[in-house]
Amino acid sequence: MTPMLAASLVSGLAVGAMYGLLALGYHVTWVVSRSVNFAQGSVMMLGAVIAFSLAVSGGWPMPFAIAAALIGCAGFGVVLERVAVRPFRARGSESWLMATVAAGMLVENAAMFLFGKEPRGMPSALARHPVMLFGVGVLPLHIVILLAGLGLAGLFLLATRATPYGKALLAVVQNPRAAQLMGIDAAKVTVFAYALSSALAGLAGVLIAPLTNVAADMGFVFGIKGFAAAILGGLDNPWGAVLAGLLLGLAEASVTAFAGSGATVMASFGLVILALYLRPHGLFGRAEARKV
């Protein structure tokens, strides 16, 4: 493998892991409530903006700034579920779809107003000195991002299979009424799912910011690509969502390396459409059997 391709693939894996984290966020709310948070991209931006504001402008130590950003994003998820999702789902309406899109735009514009429209550089000790591995410069942050993406997918899978709370999460979507009769508070579980999903998006924002920059409009394209990864991997499959994110990142990096970045979006979304044409339920998803 040429150093150029190897270096591009390292970047592709890092960006792909971020798509994966966002996709995992889409998956979490989908499996619990059959709804998704289309403000994921904006929440990702929110995480980066809060961490930047506290660490750089406010002088907080970075770990505290990151923790506050994740708590802030989770809190936003709770509010979003209460305001933009629950009222519509309670009436059997699908308008949560538009409501979450609108909430995302609201957050983005508020960030432009409060944070400014100028991109800022997020400092990170992990993105300063590359380590040369087989002639390829790899930043410690690349490795952290990849481990975070895969580790969180693994943790989520483990939690939903092996812990009572995780099982409760999945029980709600299988049969909310039965779950409630078993003492599971479906509303609380859904709120938790939205908080978790938003925290994952916030984490993606915090992790990717030092590799790109922090800007009020940084989340939009990431949000779309994260959703593409979630659909590609199968919304019901956490591993699928993360792996599809990685695949999408790698595909983009390869296209950029060989055909230039002008072709990246065309080629990567073309591949997504082709993959869904061949496997309508996603690369790792399964057709859902419905009893009638």
Next chain:
Amino acid sequence: MTLSAIVRRFMFGASRALAPAALAFAPHFAGAAEPAPVPVGLVAALSGQSAASGEAITRGLSVAIAEINQAGGVLGRPLMLVRRDDESNPGKGIAAARELISREHVAAFFGGIDTPVSIALVPIANKEKTPFLGVWAAGTGITHNGANPNYVFRVSAVDTLVDQRLLRYAVTIAKAQHPGLMLIDNPWGESNHAGLEAAAKSAGVSLAGAESFESGDTDMIAQLTRLKAAGADAIILVGNAAPAADVIHSLDRMGWNVPVISHWGISGGRFPELAGPSAEKVAFVQTYSFFKSSPKGEAVLAELEKTYPAIKGPQDIIAPVGTANAYDAMHLLALAIAKAGSTEGPAIQAALEALPSYDGLIKRYAPAFTAANHDALGADDYIMVHFAADKIVPVE
């Protein structure tokens, strides 16, 4: 609708409602009536990755307008700046320019950092017969647009000449034999691609290759690796601050320590913050440095320090090229309006082409423009600089 537009509309409505009363009292206050200001426009990036450029231009224009107004204004009327944000987007720039001309009735308008936006504004200026003065965007085709009469003027660099300067620096100072080009994928990048190839050809230099990148790209390792493999021993960079910073990140990741010579787009944003410590090794072109000592330079600097308390010295002037170019352009426009004796576009255009000599901040314009040359600055007016921390200081 922006807040300022709402306020203006309210004031307009209020002024209509109060007009009869004003007429009744007019004879008593005739001596106190303020002359109506002459509006001049600015269409520039006031937000986004090049927001610093818009702020720098605003500062240059504002200081010049304050000086002109203090000296009695033009045609006995004060000048008034009306700004619009093009967000580096040609479509938004076109809408803003049309609004400035049709609603604000600007006598002339200034442009910002983005060549694609300025190129889009050229036909509007020529069709509406409203002078358009570029103070940053360097695309050759902005002033060399084939229109007659041509309403577009520029107090800024011209790509073809900047390209000659960048190449000369790469060969003589950085000792490069095969520079490689990293160019933003837009009309500005294309303009420089043609200019740099022509400059290399006339200087007998063989380029290692030319690669392009998109504004949103964050990883340029593929392009840089190709240039390295082709034998590039210097990089000539054309791009704005954010993607240019990612070129520097990519060089760092590759561990490739190569001289980087840049066009001036990097000075329109937070390049040192975005690129990190390696920002300092990038040499780039400017038309003016506030470190250059001259009586006029010191006077303008003092005025900037007075108006903007964050400025404590030449090192604190963000994007100095925008401020200096805009300052001189505003004074040249005021001279033209005075010479024309009118705020009508065709009269100002004719006056701009026939200005007398003028001692400006950047240089003595003798004269600034002629019918054949709408560019006030030439190759001899460029200097090379670099960042020292977040300050811009000369390298020569």
